[in-house]
Amino acid sequence: MSVTVTAFYNFVTLADLPTLRASLLAAASEHGIKGTILIAPEGINATIAGPDEGIRRMLAWLRADARFAGLASKESYADEIPFGRLKVRIKREIVTLRRPEADPSQQVGTYVKPEHWNALIEDPDVIVIDTRNAYEVGIGTFKRAVDPATRAFSEFPDFVAANLDPARHKRIAMFCTGGIRCEKASSYLVSQGFPEVYHLEGGILKYLETIPSEESLWQGECFVFDERVALEHGVKPGSHVMCRHCGYPVAAEGESAHAPHCPRCSVGDEL
Numbered sequence: 001m002s003v004t005v006t007a008f009y010n011f012v013t014l015a016d017l018p019t020l021r022a023s024l025l026a027a028a029s030e031h032g033i034k035g036t037i038l039i040a041p042e043g044i045n046a047t048i049a050g051p052d053e054g055i056r057r058m059l060a061w062l063r064a065d066a067r068f069a070g071l072a073s074k075e076s077y078a079d080e081i082p083f084g085r086l087k088v089r090i091k092r093e094i095v096t097l098r099r100p101e102a103d104p105s106q107q108v109g110t111y112v113k114p115e116h117w118n119a120l121i122e123d124p125d126v127i128v129i130d131t132r133n134a135y136e137v138g139i140g141t142f143k144r145a146v147d148p149a150t151r152a153f154s155e156f157p158d159f160v161a162a163n164l165d166p167a168r169h170k171r172i173a174m175f176c177t178g179g180i181r182c183e184k185a186s187s188y189l190v191s192q193g194f195p196e197v198y199h200l201e202g203g204i205l206k207y208l209e210t211i212p213s214e215e216s217l218w219q220g221e222c223f224v225f226d227e228r229v230a231l232e233h234g235v236k237p238g239s240h241v242m243c244r245h246c247g248y249p250v251a252a253e254g255e256s257a258h259a260p261h262c263p264r265c266s267v268g269d270e271l
Contacts, residue, residue, distance in 0.1 A: 003081050004052040008073040009045040009180040011104040017090045024088045031058050034083040038094050045094035045180055047225060049081045074178060074205045076235035082227035095180050098154050102188035109186030109197030114210040117200055118217050126171045131156060131185045139230055140220025153181055166193040177222060179203035209235045
C-alpha cells in the first residue's frame with residue numbers, strides 16, 4: 001500500500017487546546033492516520049501519515065477552520081506508515097526555544113523559495129546557518145553551512161550570542177527540515193536587531209522535492225523524525241538506519257543494514 005506522509009505547521013494564536021486536541025484525535029482516527037500532532041498557544045506542528053485519501057480529507061478538514069485556512073503542507077511517500085501510533089499533544093511551544101521575543105506571528109525574516117535558494121547561499125557575503133541539531137547536520141547539510149553544534153533548538157540563542165553580531169553579520173540565511181525551526185530562529189534574529197535575515201521556505205524537504213539533484217547544493221541526506229530515518233532528493237527514503245541501541249542515525253552498508261559501528265555508542269551489531 002502506498003502511504004502519504006505530510007508535514008505541516010502554522011503559527012497562529014490558539015485557545016481551548018483540550019477541545020482542539022479532542023477534535024484532532026477524532027478526525028485523524030476517522031481517516032486512518034498515525035503520527036504526531038503538537039498544539040500550543042502559538043500554533044500547530046505535525047507530521048502524519050496514512051492513505052492518500054485520508055490525508056487529503058484531513059488537510060481539507062483543517063483548512064476549513066479559519067485559523068488554518070492558509071496551512072501549507074509538504075508531502076512525501078512510503079511503502080508503509082512510518083509511525084506506530086497517533087499522538088496529539090498539548091505543549092507550551094510547538095518548537096521549543098524559550099524566548100518569547102521570537103514570535104513569528106509578529107515578526108519574521110524573509111522567506112526564500114527553493115528556486116531562489118542556491119543564488120542566495122552562494123553569495124559570499126551571506127552567512128548560511130543550519131538551525132538543526134548536530135546529529136541531523138552530521139548526515140547532510142548545504143554547502144557552506146555553519147553547524148551551531150546544538151543538542152537542542154533551545155541552545156540556538158546561546159550560539160547567536162557567542163558567534164553573531166548585528167553590526168558585522170548583516171546577511172544571514174537559515175534553513176531546517178520543514179521550515180518551522182528556521183522561521184522561529186529568523187524571528188529571534190530580527191528581534192535581536194539583525195538587519196537582513198532569510199530562511200528557506202518549506203525547509204529542506206521542499207528543496208529536495210523541488211530542485212533537481214543535478215542543480216542541488218544539498219550534500220548527504222535529510223534526517224526525518226519517523227521510521228524512514230532520512231530522505232534524499234525527490235523526498236525518497238535514503239540509506240540511513242536507526243541504531244537500535246541508542247537511536248542514532250547510521251549509514252547502512254549495502255542491503256544488509258549492517259554498519260561497522262555506531263559513532264555515538266560504538267556498537268557494531270546489526271542495526
